[in-house]
Amino acid sequence: MTDVLVIGGGMAGSIAALRAKAKGAQVILSRRAFGATALSSGAVDVAPDPAAPPGDLKSQLVSPELAAREIARTRPNHPYAVLVDKLDRLKEALSFAAAHLPDLLCPPLVRNALLPTPLGTVKPAGMAQPAQAGADLASLPQSIAVVQLSVNPSFDAQLVARGLERSASLLGRKLSAAVVESHFFRNIEDALRGCYELAELLEQPGAIDEFARDLRTRLPEGVGALLLPPIMGRHGSSLAAELSNRLGGLPCWEILSDASSVPGIRLQEGLNSALTRAGIPVIESDVTCSKPGSGVFTLGSGESIEPSAVVLATGKFIGGGIVRTQRFFEPLLDLPLFAGSTRAEDQYIGDLLAENVQGKHQAFRVGVRIDSSLRPLGASGGPFDPRLFAAGSVISGYDPAADKTGLGVAIFTGYLAGEAAASLVLLAR
Amino acid sequence: MGPIRRLKGDLYLAYRALIAHPLKRLFSTDVRSGKQRFLDNYAPEGLVPMSAEDRRILQEAARCIHCGLCDAYDLALAVISRTTYDGASLLPIAYSRATPDLPRARAALIALREEHLARSEAVCPTRVPLRSIARYLHRKMDEVIRQQQRSAAPSIKAPVA
Numbered sequence: 001m002t003d004v005l006v007i008g009g010g011m012a013g014s015i016a017a018l019r020a021k022a023k024g025a026q027v028i029l030s031r032r033a034f035g036a037t038a039l040s041s042g043a044v045d046v047a048p049d050p051a052a053p054p055g056d057l058k059s060q061l062v063s064p065e066l067a068a069r070e071i072a073r074t075r076p077n078h079p080y081a082v083l084v085d086k087l088d089r090l091k092e093a094l095s096f097a098a099a100h101l102p103d104l105l106c107p108p109l110v111r112n113a114l115l116p117t118p119l120g121t122v123k124p125a126g127m128a129q130p131a132q133a134g135a136d137l138a139s140l141p142q143s144i145a146v147v148q149l150s151v152n153p154s155f156d157a158q159l160v161a162r163g164l165e166r167s168a169s170l171l172g173r174k175l176s177a178a179v180v181e182s183h184f185f186r187n188i189e190d191a192l193r194g195c196y197e198l199a200e201l202l203e204q205p206g207a208i209d210e211f212a213r214d215l216r217t218r219l220p221e222g223v224g225a226l227l228l229p230p231i232m233g234r235h236g237s238s239l240a241a242e243l244s245n246r247l248g249g250l251p252c253w254e255i256l257s258d259a260s261s262v263p264g265i266r267l268q269e270g271l272n273s274a275l276t277r278a279g280i281p282v283i284e285s286d287v288t289c290s291k292p293g294s295g296v297f298t299l300g301s302g303e304s305i306e307p308s309a310v311v312l313a314t315g316k317f318i319g320g321g322i323v324r325t326q327r328f329f330e331p332l333l334d335l336p337l338f339a340g341s342t343r344a345e346d347q348y349i350g351d352l353l354a355e356n357v358q359g360k361h362q363a364f365r366v367g368v369r370i371d372s373s374l375r376p377l378g379a380s381g382g383p384f385d386p387r388l389f390a391a392g393s394v395i396s397g398y399d400p401a402a403d404k405t406g407l408g409v410a411i412f413t414g415y416l417a418g419e420a421a422a423s424l425v426l427l428a429r
Numbered sequence: 430m431g432p433i434r435r436l437k438g439d440l441y442l443a444y445r446a447l448i449a450h451p452l453k454r455l456f457s458t459d460v461r462s463g464k465q466r467f468l469d470n471y472a473p474e475g476l477v478p479m480s481a482e483d484r485r486i487l488q489e490a491a492r493c494i495h496c497g498l499c500d501a502y503d504l505a506l507a508v509i510s511r512t513t514y515d516g517a518s519l520l521p522i523a524y525s526r527a528t529p530d531l532p533r534a535r536a537a538l539i540a541l542r543e544e545h546l547a548r549s550e551a552v553c554p555t556r557v558p559l560r561s562i563a564r565y566l567h568r569k570m571d572e573v574i575r576q577q578q579r580s581a582a583p584s585i586k587a588p589v590a
Contacts, residue, residue, distance in 0.1 A: 034552040039496050192511035196501040234501075260497030284551055318494065318554045 002028045003425040004418070005297060005307040007287050007332065008321065010037035011407050012392025012414035013313030014271040015093075018100050019418030020311070021278050025425045028307070029275060030283040030299060034268055035319030036393065036400065037407070041256035042230070042263020043115055044105065046094065046126025046408030050074050057122065057171045061111050061138055064126035064408065065090050071405065077340055077397035079409050082370055086416060093415035094127055094408070100278075104237060104270040106133045114138055114171070116227060117256045118155055120163020125256075126408055129263055131232055131240035134225070135253035137167055137175075141224025145178045146255075147215065148229075151191040152198065155229040157181075160255060164227075178223065184214045199234035199262045208239060212246035219250075226250055230257035237266055292333040293385055308428060309421035312376065313391040313414060316367060321394035324349070328366050330394070336379050338369045338396040367396030374417045387424065391417035472576035475529030477569065486525075486565045492555040493521035499549035499559060509540045517549040520562045531570040532577070538566055 006017040009031030017029045047067035051074070052059030068090055072081040080087060094108040105127050112124035113136035122137050144164070148157035161177035168175035184207075185191075185198065193201070201207060215226070226247070232254045233239035244252040257263050275282055285300020296306050314321030314332065323329055328337050328344045337344040339352055339362040352363035368376040370390050371383060378384035391413040393400040400406030430438075461469065467478065479487075500506070500516035514537035524534050531538075543560045550559040 033554050033556060034498055035554050038498055038552070039554075189511040192515060194497065194500050194516060196497075197506060260500065265498075265501055318496075320554070320556075 002026055002305050002307045004028075004309045004311065004421045005030065005287075005305065006311045006313060006418070006421075007031075007297075008035070008311075008313030008315060008319060008392065008394075009271070009275075009282060010035040010268070010313065010315055010319060010392065010410065011040075011097075011271065012315075012410035012417075013311065014275055015097055015100075015411050015414030016311040016313055016389075016391050016418035016421070017280050018274060018278055019096065019415050020309075020422040020425075021280055021418075022096075023419055023422035023426065025309075025422040027280050028283065028305075029280055030285060030287045032286050032314075032320055033284070035315040037271070037410070038264050038268035039259040039261055039318065040264040040267060040407060041115075041117070041123065041125075041258070042129050042261060042267055043113075043123070043125040043132050043256055044094070044097075044127035044407040044411065045123060045404040046090070046108075046112075047071055047080070048112065048124040048404045055170055057114060057137070057167060060114060060124040063111055064094075064108070067112065067124075068405075068408070075397070077338075077365075078403075078405070079370070079395050079397055079413055080405070082372060082397070083374070083412070083416065085372060089416070090408075090412055093412045096415055097411045098127065100274040101267075101270045104129055104266060106130055109133070114167070115256050116160055116164055116167075118160060118230070118258050120156075120159040120161075120166075122164070122167045123256060124404060129237045129254070129266070131237040131252075131254040132256060132263065133253075134251055135227055135255065137164065137171060138173075140164075140168075140175065141251075142174060143176045143178075143222050144225045144227060145180045145219060145223045146227045148179050148181045149185055149198070149231075150181055150183050151185040151193070152195075152229060152231075154195075157229075160227065177227075178220050180215065180218050180220070180226075182211070182214050182218065184211045195229075195231050195257070195260055195262050196234055196265070199231040202231060202239055203233055203235065208242050209246060212243055215243075216247060219247075223250070226252045228252060228254050230254050231262050234262060234265070235269070237263070287332065289332055295385065295387060307387075308425045309387045309389065310385075311389045311391055311414075311417045311421050312368070312394055313410075313417070314394050316364070316393040316400065319393070321392075322366055324363075324366075330368060333384070333388075335368045335376050335384055337366050339363070339366045340397075344396075361399065361402070364399040364402065365397055367394050369396050374413060374420055387421075389417040389421050468576060469580070472573075473580040475527075475531065475573045475577065477528055477572050477576055483565060483569070486558070486561055489558050490521035490525045490562050493518070493557045494555055495522060496554060498552050498554065499546075499557075502548040502552050503545060504548070505541050505545035508545075509537065513537050514540060517546055517559050520546075520559055520566065521557050524566050525562055528569050528573050531566065531573050534566070535570060535574075538563070538570055 003025040004020045006029040046064035072084040114122040146157040344366045375383035392410040503517040546559040
């Protein structure tokens with residue numbers, strides 16, 4: 001018997017499944033494939049300060065909860081605004097995620113950390129992996145070094161170093177960032193390897209010792225911390241700490257990743273392990289529903305199930321939860337889609353995109369609209385189905401990447417949706 | 430387009446189809462079929478006919494968003510030299526772009542096994558059918574090489590200018 005069917009296995013779906021299970025429901029998670037979580041930076045962006053002018057990094061050193069409240073106050077369509085009455089549980093949700101990913105996520109941070117990206121910028125994050133959290137620009141020592149692998153041209157340590165110096169000056173502090181070139185990878189084949197392979201090679205027995213030996217000979221005097229490309233372990237995030245041990249305690253931190261992302265894969269695989277530990281069956285297939293509203297879903301095996309509650313956590317364009325071919329549509333239940341407060345399905349795409357790259361692209365905020373109980377709204381404006389809940393980026397009103405609230409919203413809505421679905425089931429028993 | 434220009438265009442096409450083309454065929458000494466003439470002209474360059482099924486596979490390859498997740502789970506990377514093969518993402522974004530280049534990917538395609546790609550396909554966010562694409566590429570590569578060898582044989586007529 002299935003109490004709760006969770007559709008989607010990224011951060012939102014996994015947290016929803018774990019929460020529903022923790023509340024005592026029988027849960028099945030079905031996912032089509034990996035989604036945006038596996039392509040994420042590996043850190044959890046919860047809420048930047050929406051009022052901070054561009055370049056004002058000091059304002060970003062704020063509590064993620066306070067920033068989330070400010071977002072809720074100023075952006076009425078954002079999921080934080082719709083769920084404003086529950087925002088006092090944001091930290092509880094983040095802690096729940098950290099508890100289920102004990103080796104992969106640090107507990108929620110008291111204030112946003114400004115973590116370096118491969119583009120030389122910094123990103124406000126409310127949670128991060130242990131290897132990433134210490135690279136907070138506000139707490140880095142005055143003299144640091146950024147490691148350039150001689151074979152990895154896609155990572156530009158100079159760009160990171162100069163970007164960090166500039167960001168530090170915006171923060172009102174002095175920072176000196178040197179570049180150290182490592183020749184640990186020196187085979188001709190290594191130059192052709194992608195980040196995933198390099199990360200696996202560093203996990204080979206003895207590799208981290210040799211990497212440390214190579215770096216030790218090249219480190220400039222007086223360096224207080226070492227920043228590394230995001231390849232510090234394909235399967236776990238302890239390599240940076242191991243390297244630190246071998247370098248006499250010199251703090252070693254991993255820079256956030258862009259896609260393709262080793263830390264993102266670690267996060268996704270960490271979620272998979274958490275689901276396995278919790279005893280939640282994961283079915284890798286599409287789910288279909290021939291009659292939306294009937295509550296009957298067909299799994300990839302052809303088996304039809306009628307769960308007591310469903311959590312829709314299918315993501316947006318990458319995950320396949322929202323599709324646009326000629327028009328926007330939600331492929332599973334044909335739910336109404338919104339851009340802001342207006343219906344999006346047949347809107348001209350040009351009207352939903354800004355002319356400049358950094359503008360507000362409503363197209364990336366298209367999704368299902370929810371009520372304060374996370375139930376997607378139907379065409380009439382009321383809940384589409386009282387047994388249906390939504391979580392993560394399938395929800396409208398925010399752009400998971402550009403708004404820098406992506407994984408934070410995923411955890412928060414996943415936590416609440418899983419709980420709501422389980423509560424519904426337990427009430428009916 | 431105005432109605433007069435459209436009418437002129439239609440009349441010209443009708444003339445080509447009903448008069449010029451049948452007369453040309455009537456007095457032509459070339460007995461080859463259209464497909465054979467196409468192959469004689471283009472196969473030496475590696476351009477071979479595409480079926481509806483081929484086009485369907487290529488449309489599915491076009492779903493690739495270049496995220497690289499498939500490379501993270503590509504078992505072939507452990508067994509094929511990097512100078513020969515650089516990951517499953519090459520199938521939709523590079524190898525399937527142009528049949529003339531397929532003979533250059535021969536070593537990679539021969540070494541690649543479908544079972545190498547099973548997990549890569551399962552994690553692909555946009556469900557690009559990597560194994561179907563690999564089969565398609567094999568088939569097309571064989572076809573290109575076969576056609577090129579046939580074109581190079583002395584008994585085959587030289588390509589028509």
